[in-house]
Amino acid sequence: SGQRWSPILSSELQRSILKQIFDSTQSRTLLGRRKVVTTAAVSEMPLKLHYFDPPGRAETSRLCFTIGKVPYEEVIYEFKTWPEHKAKMPFGQVPVLELEDGKMLAQGGAIERYAAKLAGLYPEDPLKAALADQAAFHMADISELFVPTFRLAPEERVKARQEILAADKFKEKLQQLSKLLETSGEYVAGDKLSYGDVVVFVGLSNIICGFMDGVPRDLLEDYPVLKAYRNRIASIPAIKEFYEKRGEGFRAAFKPDAA
Template sequence: MSSQGRYRLHYFTYPARAEPARLMLTIGNIPFDDVTYTPESYAEFKPKAPFGQVPVLEFPDGSMLAQGGAIDRYVAKLVGLCPADPLAVARADEAAFHVEDFFATAHPEAAFHVEDFFALFRPTWYMSTAEEKAAARRAILEGPGRDKLLSLSRLIEEAEAAGGWIAGDKMSYADIIVFANLSLLISPAMEGTPPPNLYDQYPVLKAFRDRVARVPGVREFYRTHTEPIRSSFRPDSERA
């Protein structure tokens, strides 16, 4: 049941698929209940979720919207972070789709053949030892991950030169999604691989991540969400 007049965003505590929506609602000053689950407490919500998964955005009337991408785009429109021009929206999506499938399911054998940058890392979550994970992630970072980071870097460099932001002259949901995924990649959630200083090798990505981290609503969010797992989402000068 939704609390009166407020959105409720259902997700796990960690800063992954729901993080862009959390940030955009904060930027737009839209009050919402950030309903976070542990694996244990999630079991009760799962049967109520439209597709049995989170994130889910629950509207004040109790109806629900699933799929992180749909939620992001709906919230972006609510708060003025969705461009009006169809081509600008396509540019936003181009960048967002390039990065946002971090959690897409891929078989370990297929890890180096998937298209999306973050999907590369998915199989490593299921490796049993820290050494195995670190070795697999290093291989990704030196191989296909590097190519993906370089293409993202080129995309951002060209977009910034053309308009200032990924989809033109205004910040959009694409900037928030790319920021959240770049920050997650170097979060303590990744257990040290990739290393927190990964973007020293990618100055465009480093400057971009830092720039979005300094947007007032974003900075404010991480001043009140101080869990270690979110330390990598802060501006560089405020990272521990």
């Protein structure tokens, strides 16, 4: 495990996950409504992040842009109209980042790292970069444990997720992450916030945000190191401000002390 940056999901599985997102949210944001979400000066052709409104696979990129004050806009899709736009995307999926020259960058992991580099959150030092990646890969391994549950019928998902939570593999991976955070210092790649910290924060918050039925919101009570770390990252001014402005629904779990 750890060899994949982010899972490449089949079209059928993507549709299943996205349908669950929109069945579970009251988002009113419509396709084509673009909004600049940083306070920095906007270039003539700002970056455009194509995705859906819930956190999902674009939240790390959103936060990297926000922390680094990188101007960007969002093109937000509704599930019911998404099939009309799917063919326009390089791999028929989102997130996609539309660059200043109109080129389209696909794959969530690639977009995240690009966003992190623009924001100054991807370490230039090779070892520190590897440490940031190490934490991000491990968080991806934890998140991927739940991916198969999205293929199941709604009535089967809760049981499957509860079995994952009770399994030794899941507990071991969270304990390993706790140990990593205990030994790495304030941040996963040294004394400075990095891309790896954003990935871990988003990953932990996604798990407890209520999107996945069967996963308790107080899950991190059994992992005090993870809870304290998540709350500390959530308290970073730029992140805290982001969720003060955009903290409804699933994102309520991304706020400080939500875990």
